[in-house]
Structure formats: C-alpha cells, structure tokens
Amino acid sequence: MSAEDKNLPHGEESTTVGEMNDTVAVGQPTEPRADADGGAAPTAAAADNPQTAAEAEGGTCPVAHGAPLAHPTSGDANQQWWPNRLNLKILAKDQPVQRPEDAGFDYPAAFEKLDLAEVKATIAEVLTTSKDWWPADFGTYGPFMIRMAWHSAGTYRVGDGRGGAGEGQQRFAPLNSWPDNASLDKARRLLWPVKKKYGQSLSWADLIVLAGNVAHETMGMPTFGFSGGRIDAYEPADDVYWGPETEWTNGGAERYKGERELDNPLAAVEMGLIYVNPEGPEGEPDPLKSAKDIHETFSRMGMNAEETVALIGGGHTFGKTHGAGPVEGNIGAEPEAADIEQMGLGWKNAYGEGKGRDTITSGLEVTWTYHPTRWDNEFFHILYAYEWELMESPAGAKQWRPVNGGGSDMVPESDFQGRREPRMLTSDLALRFDPVFGEISKRFKDDFAAFQDAYARAWFKLTHRDMGPIARHYGPEVPSEELVWMDPVTAPENVPGDAEVQAVKDAVASSGLSVTELVKTAWAAASSFRSSDKRGGANGGRIRLEPQRSWEVNEPAVIGPVITTLEQIAEQTGVTFADTLVIAGNWAVEKAAADGGVPVSVPFTPGRGDATQEQTDEESFRHMEPKIDGFRNWDPRPSKQFPSEFALVDRANLIGLSAPEMTVLVAGLRVLGAVPEGSTDGVWTENVGVLSQDFLTAITDIDTQWEKVAEGRYRGVTAEGKELFGTRDDLVFGSNSELRTLSEVYAADDAKEKFVRDFVAAWVKVMDADRFDARRAAKESVAQG
Template structure:
C-alpha cells in the first residue's frame, strides 16, 4: 500500500534530449478518455479512438497462432518451479540487496501491486496479463523499485520460457514468498496469458500529474468518479499518509473502505489484507526524493536498460533505498508470518513524526519499543512504526472490531488473510474453468460466479425441439432478441464475468435491472424456463437457442436464410451461487447497443461509452457496426425507442440502418443534447442519437458502414451479423475459445 510521494511529475514528461528531436506527441496535454485520442488528439479533442477495438493483434504476439498456454503451463513441475523461485527469494544480490536477507516481502508487494489494480466497476486492471511490465504501471510512483523485483525473477522466467507467463510468475512468486516465511497459502491457479502491449483502454483518472492529491477525480462529498477505485493517479489504493496527505486515521478509513469495496473487498477482507501485508517487510524513505531519485523506467536513460528510480543517496540501495518516502517497519519479525501487526497496533499509543523524506508517519510515544525492530541490513534496531492508513484499522469502529478479533484469534486471521490473498490475486481470472494447475482449490468460491455443469448436453434432435417450442410459444422476435442480448452482453473480457452461460438473466440482480426492461424480458424468461424444463435442456442453452431462432427467422424474413451456429453445454447457476452485490457492478449504466442512456449529466459523449462497451465485449469496429445496425432493425432499443430504427420492417434483419445513416440526401439537425432529427429526400422524418449518427459522421466508422450499406452487401451484412452475434453468445465459453485456438 505504500506509495512514493516525490516531486510532482507530469504524465508524458520526456527529457530535453527527446524533445529536441521534434517529437510530434503533445506531451503534458490533458489525458483523454480511453475511447478518445490518438496522434490526432491534439487537434480534435473528442476524436473517437477505435484502436481499442483492435487489441491483441496476432502480429504483435511472438507465440505461434495455435500456442495453447494453459496446456503449456500444465506441463510444468510446479513444485520444481516454486523451488527455483524460493532460491531466488533467499539469495540476496549485491546489485539490489534483500531487506532482512529475504526478498519475500518485496515480492509480495510486487504480486499485490500487479493484482491490486483490479476494480469491480468495469473489471479492468489486475494481474491477469502481466500489465505491470508496461507503462503506465511499470512507472507508477506506487510501483517504485518493482522493476528490480521483476529483474530478479528473470532467471526463473528464462528457464521456463513460454511455459510460464510473466503474469503467472508474478502471482506465483507472491505465494512462494508467503510460504517461505511461514504462511500456507489457500491455493494457486495458473493460466494467465501474457499481453504484449499495454492496455490503453484503461481509464486511470483525469489527472495529468502523479499523486497530486486526486481532487479532480472526486465530486461532492468526496464521491469518487466511476469506474475509478484508487484515490490518486499513480497509487494502487489509498494515500498511506492520509487523504491528500492529511494524517487523519478516521478520514483515511473512509478512503480505505471505498477503495477496497471498489476492488471487490468487504471490511473483513480489507483488514486482513492490510494487516497481513504489513506483517512483512518495510517501506523505504532513507532520504529526500527530488534531488536524489532519477526518472521512472519509462523516462530513464537508455543505458539503464529499463530500470528506473536510480538513486544518488549514499549507496542508493539496501538501507539507503528511497522509495515511497516513508520509512516504516511494522513488526518485530518482518519475515515471519504471525499476527504481530495487530498486537503492535494496540500495544502502543502513537505520535506523528516525519520520515527523512518528510513524509507523515507514526511511532510509539515516549520512545516505546525503541529496540524491538531490526534494521533491514542488521546494523541495529529501532521502534515499530505505522502509516496513517494502518491506524485507520484501530480508530474506525467497524475496522477496530475486526482488528481486535484478529489480534486475539490468529487462526481466524490466517484463514481470512489466506482467502483474501487468493481472491486478491485471482479475482480477475473468471470462472473455475479458466484455472489450471495442481494447486487450484477444490472449493468453488462465490466470487468466481460458479456455473454447474448441465445435467445433459442437447444433440441435434433436442436443439430442433427447443427451437420448435420457442417458435410455437408466440414470442416476438424483438422481445426474444432483447432478452438474449440482455443476458449475453453482460460479458466482460476484462475479468471474464457475465455472459449467457449460467442463465443469470433469470436471477437477481440481473433480472430486475432497468436496462433489461423486466416487463418485456420477464415473460420471455418465464416461457423459456418452461421450455427448458419440458425439453430437459438447461435454461442457458435454451436462451441461446431462442436467440438463434429469432435471428434465423428475422434473416429469413429478409430474404437471406441462415443457420446460426450453436455450441451446447451451458449450465444454470442458482441464486445462492450469485453474489448479488458483486454481480451488481455488471449492470450497464449506459448501453449504446440498446440506445440506453439515462444520464442527466452527459460528461462524455455517448459514443465513447458505446466503444468502451464494445471493447469489454471483445468486438472489432466492424463487429460493433453490424451488431448495432442489426439490433436497431430487430427492435432491441430500450423502451422501444424509435431512435435509429430506420426501417419499415422492424424485426426483419436487414442493412436498412446502414443505408439510412450513409444516405447523402438526408439532412440532419440537432434537436436536443444527444438527439437529432433527419429529413430524407422524400420528406420522411428520422430520429437518432449520437450512438446512431456516429456511424455516418465518424470517418473510420463511415468507411465500415459503407461496406455494409452497398447494394451488394445485404447477404454479407446478415452473415457478418450472425458471426458477431455468435461471438457474443460464446464469449463466456472459455472451452470453446480454447478449442478454436488449437
């Protein structure tokens, strides 16, 4: 949790040598929304960035196209890998000495900070793709010196090569670190697939400076903007000195509770993680920051070979290290697993003082414990110290109850921490089907969104029977499409949550979401539940088959018969297997695919949210285009709005929307914020939103729309819509994705 509080640094700041070369990038400019910006951003501030719909292109991945990382990981002797990691952690190197002779605490911080960027609002962040290797995370002030941790692990990565991803190695090393210091871990799952480019689609906040207090990300009574979780740019969680540096433990507790909640943790998990993490190691603030510490890795000179924060203070390493600017060791035994942190928290009264770098921190009054804590190099002893954010656990009434219980009951603390650590480092991995290796826990935890295996898998006869039953049920194409889209489009590729599998559209909270129009989708759900029971097919499979029936009927009615692919095998989750509060974060507040935008204050254009959701769904720009166009003519708009429904045949799959949006004779005018009226050459009035008009106004999307609006594209449009629809239906089927890669 400790962070670096150095001289304010502007994001994108470069050296004088770099700027003399005439760099075309506008350094220090205001940060754009993740769905806006590219090289032209300096000229058109609201430029739509469609590059986030072209992630993970094969051309940047050095592995073979059919490389199956989970299979490669399972060939490892995990015990041998852990032995090699343990050897690294207990062998101090002169170039970066281990505090207390053990890199374990250092590696726990590395793993924590890799995983701790996760946030529940949009599922982004986390350690699942090894993003700590790239900017901005590799250069965040809170990640100071973690470049050395990863470099220390290179011999292990080098030995196991493609069979062990960096993402898995960082988390596994955190587990090994705990184990060599005496804490049995709850488990470890492999299967994290490395990215080979930074995630430019993550909106980390509006600030253009590191750790500047974070005022820009708050509204009203310290209400943190969505989807943000950390309190300041460049911090993982909270400012350890207190809100905006104010050393007030009670105010700090408020920040901690909000931040950890947004990262998926309740009060008990929060107290366990802070107390457990701070059982080990220390922070570093041996000297002042600005005059002694060099630039972060992304701004460092080339000869430093990717390492940053070079220090000129004395030796610049070991006991002379400058990191966060805080100089705190919490416990008497910084490399031993125990609940000493809580005993020390309550054993003393605390007074505020400043570190050598001038940071606010706390020590026992009257010189208490002055010879109890070892120096990192063994040169002497000093008193225990605490951060403002540590004292919050004692002075917040609810945290205090939990902290006292953990002080008195070590077993309860160990169980809570081991489970919370597993959740911290695995919550972005998705369902248990994505977890690999011999240490995967046998218990399927509720935050994994459990999905039982279906009682039976339908064959061709059962598939036909279900579709025939749907056709006979008197359900309309728009109502079925609305229901199926409401279920499947919850999928988030960021943390692999949501989707049609599990059939949670029939459960709370999803069944009651406003965007899902319960009055429309409720009767469809009831009808499909009845069909599923009668046919002996899971509700989730029945739901997807109903969608296929609707698309096939709509396409046939438009003169383009198709068969929508179907892969059976979905299961049905129960209400007890659904964490209502956690799943609530998946509720769309804005959904351009359904023209749903209830915002009164539209602080960013609607099409930004559309592209953002398309990004979470893993769609390309053409896939987004055909899906929006198809959903409009199929009548899937929220509230049956006429915006963008530019067809005489609602419920028929056609390219009418795209023909209308590219019609050069239609004249458009703005009638209200975000809403427009068009008049065609024959006097017909059309109405649309920014989500509709963007397909004709944006130069890149218009070129895609023109392909599908051409006279010879009617069949291509339908077939490409079917492909994109099927992709969404199968997005949560990791077994299908893996099979297709082989």
C-alpha cells in the same frame, strides 16, 4: 496497501490526460519520455476521452496543442490535432502480428506441462540470493515480491473489471512508472533468471503472482492455492481510464465530487497510487478519514471489510517501507523517462550508497513487526500494544511510532545492524480506530487461525479475481473449492443434442414471443460479458436472477414475461434455461434473416448450466450494471456529460468486439427493434424484426439532412420527406470517418448476404463469449486425440 503505499514526486514533467466521469474508460494518461537529446519528447494523447467534449462548455483541454510532432513514432498525429477523435484502436487490441509466439501456441497447455514444484524451488532460491546491486532486506526478497504481486493484482476494480494481474501489465507504462510502483522494476529484474529458464512456458503474469505465493510460503504463510494460465500482453493497455489528473499524486481532488464521492469506475484515491495515501487523505494524518478512503477503495476493488483488514494486516506483517533520506535531489526519473543507459530501470537513487539501508522508495521509513520475515499476527498485537504519536521519516513523510520510546529495541534494521521501534502508517491506525475495522482487527489479534484463513483466501482472491471462472484456472494447485466470486455455474445434467435443440426451437416458434422480445432478452444476458475480468454472459442464466433481472437497461417489464415463458420451455424440454435462452435468440435471428431473404443457420454450442441465486455475488454484480448502452440505444442521463458514442466503443471493447463487429451488431439490433420500448430512434426500417441493411442504407444516404433537436438526439429528413430520429450512437456510423467506411461496406448493394453472415458471426461470438468451459473441453479433447 502494501509495503510501499506512498509515492515519489513525478518531477517537473507532467503527463497528458483527459477527464472522464461515469463508468466509461476509453483513455489513459500518456507518459513523458526522453528524446534523443535528453529532453521530453512530445507524447500523443492516448485513447479518446469523452470528457474532453466538456472543453466546448468552458472546460480545459488536456492536450498540449503547441507541441510539435517530433516523429511519427512519437504517437498518433491525428489524436494531437483532434483530441475529441473517437479511438477505435481499442477495438483492435492484441493483434497476432504483435505476438512473438508461433501460430497455434497454447500457453495454458504449456504451463500445465511445467513441474510447478521445481519452478517454485527456483523462485525460492532467487528470494534468498541477495544481489550487490539491490541487496535484500532482512536477507530475503520475500516481502519485495509480495509487494510486486500485490501491486500487479491490486489495480483491479469491479466497476469495469479492468486492471489486475492477468496480462502482466505492470511491465508497461503507465503502471511500470507509477509512483506507487517505485523500485518494483528491480523486483521484476530479479526474477529474470526464472523467466529466462522457463521461457514461453511461464508467462510474466503468472510468474509475478507465483513469486508472491512462494514468498509467503518461504516465510511460513500457507497459501490457499495458485492458478496459472494468465496470458501475457505484449503492449500496454490503452483502454483503462486511470483518472482525470494531469500529474501524479496531486491529492486526487479532481476525481472526487460532493462529500468525497469518488468517480466511477475509479478505485484508487490518487493518480499513481494503487489504493490509498498511507499518510492519510491528501497527506492529512487522520486515521478515521483514512478509514473512510480504505472502505471505499477496497470495496471498489471487490473486497469486503474482513478481507480488507486481513490484506492490510497480512501484507504489513512482512518487510518494510523505504525512506532513508530526502526524496528531492536524490531520486531520478521513473523507468519510462529514465536515460537509455539505465536499461529500463528507473528511480536512480543518489542518496548514500543508493541501496540497502539508503533505499528511498516511498519516503516512508516503517517496519511494522518485530519479525518482518515471519508469518504471524504480530501486526495486530503491536497495533494495540502501544499508543502512537506522529513523527516524520528522514524524507519528511508522516508516520507513527509508540509514545515514550516504546519498543525502541524490538525491530531489526534491514541489514541487522542495529534495532529500533515498530512504526505504523496512518492507514494502519485506521484498522484500530475505525469501529468496523477495529472489531475485525481485535478478532484477528485474538484468533490467529481465523486471521490466517481470512488472509489466505483474501490473497487468493486479490491475485486471481480477474481470471474469471474456474475453467480458466490451470495447474496442480488450483483450489478444489469454487468460490462465489468466480461466478460458479452448476454443470448441466443434460447437454442437448440436435433433436432437443430443435424441440426448443419448435416450442419457441409456437410461444407467441416476437423476434424483438427474444433478441432483446438473449442480448441482455450475453452482452453483460466483460472480457476484462471474464464475468457476465449468458452462461448460468443469471438474467433471471437478481440483480440482473432488475437492471433498468434490461427493461424488466419487457423481458420478465419472456423469461417466464423460456423457463417453462426449459422445464418441458429438459434443457437448461441458459441454453434455452440462447437457442431462442438464435431462432429469432434465423427467422429475421430468412424473412429478409437470406436463410442462415446460427451455430450453437450447448452445455450451459444454470446458476442459483446463492451462487451469485449480488453485490459485485451490481457494479456491472450499465448506466448507458449504445448497442440498445439507451441513454437515460438527464445531462450528457460526455458523448454517448464513447461509451458505445467502451462497451464494445469490454465485450471483446472489433469495429466491424460493433458496426454489424448495432445495425442489426436496430432493425430487429432492440431499443427501449416505445422508442424509434435508429429503427429506420418499415419491417422491424427483419434482418436487413436498412439502418446502414439510411445512415449512408447522402441526401438525408440532419439537425440537432435535443441534447444527444437528432432529426433527419430524407429526399422523400420522411423523418428519421436518432441518437449520437446512430449518427456516429455516418459521421466518423472510420465507422463510415465500415457502414459503406455493409450498405453496398452486393453486401446483403455478407451483412447477415457477419451479423450472425458477431452474434454467436457474444453468445459464446463466456464459454471458457466449452473451449477448454474442446482443447483437451484434441490433445487427447
């Protein structure tokens, strides 16, 4: 939580969004916006949402079918007509044509050339230069900037690794207009002079986090460190599923099932909130019920109980919330719906002077501590110093104050004109009354050093979690301590040369392991990579460690013996297991291609290290386990809540693949036999283990007739009477118009070599996806001449 964890009502307009379950995330709500006449322009449904398929089974369709198309610029017309349409645009994100930098611009290198101390001094000056149009509380924007950085990073969730501060997405819809982000548009606008001064050498993503760090330091909190290198996006992310609701902060009941079981991969309790409702679940001021939500939400954002208490208590050491008057009738539209003359700012406040003490952001009016711009553990002392009674803010929000007028003159007003009592949120009291949180809170109350260390580490984790391994961290303040959540990998003692690589290949060739076994194992390791938070992949060889070794999708009984053999080869050759694994997979692809008549050499980048079990955060890795994987034609769900091809596209997006890359990889993996043991679905070839066009030839055969034989499974009969069986993850390459065009390219008679070349290129991309160390070393070598 932050200083403004409550929300503003969204008004009469509502967004359009589908529903989703499990861990698939291929859609997001669309934002209503004003058209030229001041009305609400029709919005195109964003990326396809698998759950819209439920419409056919009695669900409701979230798309406004009756809305006319105002103009092509208002969105994708096809999506409005066919809401179940597969969205492949998420496989073509961040195209060079959308980026304003010059070709070859290297942002991390530009950042490292900055004088970081000078940048921080510039930010510090901004923090204490109060503006008339947005006056600073208590004479500093420090708490405001902490809230901005927190809410930028706090969207991260471990379920799919999406969210976080890494691209500066807070600048775009929907995040720039979330109720929980009310008034943060002003925080970013206040930082524009800093961004203007340093230009391309300081990304918004880095600046937002750095401003939070500087804010802490100017108020006495020594930070754990700061890493730069976050590269800005120039378009909103349309691949993040934020929830099934069709309106903001409506209680969140739609995202829960059973005994308040939150759907995956969601973390926040309501649409438009970063974490939990500070008034309590669905506005019920019950600290113990609030604690349950806090435990669940923060754990889904990668935080344990100690980190959770430290973050809430530390964040609420500073600043205040804002609820000076009634929300209704006073607060205007959010930035995406605001009138054009507001120049991108939203939530125009008509109450009093509309600023300063008259500010309305959350509707809550709470200052937690006696010294709201000083770093200390006063929050915990105050939490336990009083008994608390329920009260309402001037906006009618539920909050707490000491009983019997306790502390009535201890807390300064934001303009220092008067004093009042300390106040708490329901979610704050949860830290006292929940047994687990309470024990930690008492310890932090009595041990300031322990609290300070825990908060500094938790803040660094919060704001850097989505950056991935240490090779992606830049600047003079990168901590020397490599933390377990960074997924550290011990550097190899030996980087194999050509002779050693060949020795591994020779050993693999004589091992008796099949092409299918080797491809399955290498793919299982490398395809765990997530471009969202840069976790997973083959580097570290964690496929041999828990929990990955036991993931059901990895077929432990199949890959276990393969891993054992590869470990023996690694020991014999002196090459790390991780490098051995990739070399073995490459050898299998080379053999499969040669057997198909197209000899190739699969490029190999050496230098992978082997991680230990102690270097592996088992709990967070458990969240990465796929529950469905179309690349391997694996879908164990007894009931298909949504079509599996949506999960396939989602997985391709997470790995960082394009639509052509997804197509050749699926086609190749099928003929190589990388499907569950005993299955023949999609394996439409007489020569399993040979890299051929056979899958593509079959899927584009105009004479084959298909019929549904079970949920998600189909039977085809060729003109010759041969039976083929496949899944939706197979048939989509013939049924979807965009994917069929790609299948036709690779199925053509002149594409035999092209298919193999493109498969190899896509294979290598996945094998090397997590090699940030190698790419950084290569860049630094070039820079040094």
